[in-house]
Each structure stands twice: as structure tokens, then as C-alpha cells.
Amino acid sequence: QIDPKDYTFSGLKNETVGRLPGKVAGQQFVIQDCENCKIYIFDHSATITIDDCVNCQIFLGPIKGSVFFRDCKDCKCVVACQQFRTRDCRRMEVFLCCATQPIIESSTGMKFGCFQYYYPELALQFKDAGLSIFNNTWSNIHDFTPVSGENNWGLLPETAVVQDYVPLPSSEELKVVRVSTDPTKSIIPITRGRRQKNSDESCLAVFFAGDYTTANARKLIDEMTSKGFQLIQTKEVLMKAEDAHRVFQQSALEFIPLVEKGPVVALEFSGDGAVEQCQSTVNEVFSGTKVFVSESKASASQDVDNFYNFADMQMGM
Numbered sequence: 001q002i003d004p005k006d007y008t009f010s011g012l013k014n015e016t017v018g019r020l021p022g023k024v025a026g027q028q029f030v031i032q033d034c035e036n037c038k039i040y041i042f043d044h045s046a047t048i049t050i051d052d053c054v055n056c057q058i059f060l061g062p063i064k065g066s067v068f069f070r071d072c073k074d075c076k077c078v079v080a081c082q083q084f085r086t087r088d089c090r091r092m093e094v095f096l097c098c099a100t101q102p103i104i105e106s107s108t109g110m111k112f113g114c115f116q117y118y119y120p121e122l123a124l125q126f127k128d129a130g131l132s133i134f135n136n137t138w139s140n141i142h143d144f145t146p147v148s149g150e151n152n153w154g155l156l157p158e159t160a161v162v163q164d165y166v167p168l169p170s171s172e173e174l175k176v177v178r179v180s181t182d183p184t185k186s187i188i189p190i191t192r193g194r195r196q197k198n199s200d201e202s203c204l205a206v207f208f209a210g211d212y213t214t215a216n217a218r219k220l221i222d223e224m225t226s227k228g229f230q231l232i233q234t235k236e237v238l239m240k241a242e243d244a245h246r247v248f249q250q251s252a253l254e255f256i257p258l259v260e261k262g263p264v265v266a267l268e269f270s271g272d273g274a275v276e277q278c279q280s281t282v283n284e285v286f287s288g289t290k291v292f293v294s295e296s297k298a299s300a301s302q303d304v305d306n307f308y309n310f311a312d313m314q315m316g317m
Contacts, residue, residue, distance in 0.1 A: 002027065007294040012037050016171045018059075019043055021121040026064065026128065040169050042119065042177045050075075057166045061122065062129035064150040076165040078117055080131060080188070086110065093156060093165055096138040097188045099131055100315065104153055105144040114138050114157035114193060116186035119179045123187055133235040134217070134265050135315070139193030155195060189221050192232050192270070202232065203274040205282065206247075206292040208255070209262030216286060217265045223281045229271035235267045235311045243314075247306045248292060255292060266303050266311070275300050 008030045018040035031053040040059045047065040059075045066083035073090035084102040097115035104110050118173055141153050162181040183190050207213050221231055239259040245252045275297050282291045294300035
């Protein structure tokens with residue numbers, strides 16, 4: 001018998017509370033009427049609602065469905081979810097991983113950054129919640145109630161450090177979770193999203209389904225970012241043969257058998273010389289693996305547009 005009290009934090013003040021990995025196990029969770037609290041859900045859940053919280057610091061592990069903040073203010077959060085919504089919120093700062101377009105309504109002073117967090121159980125919790133680490137539209141915010149001449153939301157500074165916003169847990173009970181907020185260890189690849197690019201050259205790289213797809217994609221990200229290129233966006237999505245024609249154009253036939261094996265993982269890199277660098281890295285590091293890489297600087301921006309237009313339609317963006 002499930003006791004809702006085990007899945008609720010209510011009416012707390014000046015406390016540090018949380019749930020350890022395995023303790024929520026896909027249930028719904030409710031957080032309400034908390035003030036000056038530090039709250040950590042180190043597990044995956046079905047949905048989470050957060051109501052009437054003030055000046056709280058909150059970490060929410062992967063949420064299979066939606067997270068809904070209502071009437072909250074001055075909260076700082078790290079959140080991974082399928083859907084993200086706020087209503088009647090003020091001054092929130094959120095490091096976000098969201099599979100669909102985040103929505104704010106009647107909310108002001110909202111600031112967003114890319115989710116960055118690691119602890120050993122997190123990768124499996126993403127899987128259990130049905131979330132891909134590559135599907136993150138953190139900066140593509142939809143404001144339901146825009147006010148002419150005002151901006152209700154913006155992006156956190158690029159230099160923002162997670163633990164300046166949501167510090168690591170200090171209570172004995174929660175310290176056993178081996179958390180790292182080092183961006184290079186983050187379970188979610190850190191993307192630029194809607195931030196200004198510092199080059200007009202982009203490159204698309206697509207990995208096909210197989211045993212090492214995730215590891216290979218992460219390896220290419222590490223290789224490219226260590227050389228100063230920027231990771232703009234990532235996506236994991238299923239493709240059909242006709243999608244392959246639309247995205248890969250002339251080289252579609254060689255990739256059609258591969259798209260039928262399962263979801264592809266696409267990465268967009270930006271920087272002067274990105275195409276050439278990406279091609280040479282793929283040839284050196286993944287010589288036995290078929291990877292689609294843009295052929296030239298001229299075709300690359302079209303590749304990126306073709307792929308992400310298709311992917312956005314797939315994801316119903």
C-alpha cells in the first residue's frame with residue numbers, strides 16, 4: 001500500500017530534505033508550502049507538482065511526465081523532465097533538461113540554463129523515466145502570456161555554476177549520493193541552445209543505432225569541444241526511409257538500412273572549420289563506424305536545417 005505522505009514534502013521551513021535513489025521509484029511526488037528549504041529528489045518520478053514554495057533550492061531527478069510549478073517565487077532549481085510548466089511564478093532560475101518545449105504562463109523574471117549534473121544512478125534513472133539525454137530544448141521557451149515590451153524570461157549567464165544556485169546536499173543522509181556538478185561530467189551534454197553562435201559555420205553529425213551510439217556521440221562531443229567548437233544542440237529520434245531521403249539527400253541510400261535499426265543521435269557543432277574538424281575526427285576515431293557528417297561548409301547549414309526541421313515535426317514541437 002502506497003502512503004502519499006512518503007511522496008510529499010509539505011509546510012517545511014528552513015529544512016534540508018530529500019529522497020535517495022530507489023526511494024521514489026516512478027511514483028508521483030508533491031512539494032508544497034515550503035520556505036527556505038533545500039529539497040533533493042535523487043530518483044525518477046512520474047510527475048511532480050510544486051506549489052507555493054518560496055526561496056527554495058530544489059533538485060529533481062528525471063520526471064517521466066510533467067513538472068508543474070505554481071505560485072512559486074525566488075526558487076533555484078535543477079530539473080529533468082518530459083514537460084515543464086510554470087504558472088504565476090516570480091524570479092526562478094532553472095537548470096533544465098526538457099524533452100519538449102518548456103512553457104511559462106503568467107510568470108516573470110524566469111531564467112534558464114542547460115541542465116548539468118551527475119551521480120552514478122542518474123543514467124539509469126533517465127532510462128527508467130523514458131528520457132533521452134540528447135533531447136533537451138532547455139532554451140526554447142514558450143511564453144503563453146507575453147506582455148508587449150517586456151521579456152518575462154531570459155537565459156542564465158553562460159558562466160553560471162550549478163552549485164552556486166543549488167548547493168550540494170550537506171545532510172548526512174543525502175551526502176551518500178556521489179554528486180558532481182563538474183560540467184564535463186554532466187549526464188546531459190551541455191548545449192548552447194538559443195545563445196548567439198560565435199561562427200556562422202555549423203556541422204551536422206549523425207550516429208546510427210547500435211551498442212555504442214551514446215558512448216560514440218559523447219566521445220565526439222568531447223573531442224570537438226576540447227578543440228574549442230561549440231555543441232549547439234543534440235537530438236535522438238526515430239527516422240524512416242523517406243526521412244533519410246529528406247535529411248541525407250544524395251547519400252540517403254547508404255544510410256537507409258541504418259536508420260531502420262533504431263533511433264539516431266544527431267549533434268550540431270559550430271565554429272570556424274567545424275566541418276573539416278568533424279570529418280577528420282570521425283575518420284580517425286570512428287573508422288569502423290558509419291557516421292553521417294556534413295560534406296562541406298556550403299551544405300552543412302542545409303543539413304542542420306533539414307534534420308532539425310524533420311526532428312521538430314517528429315517531436316511535435
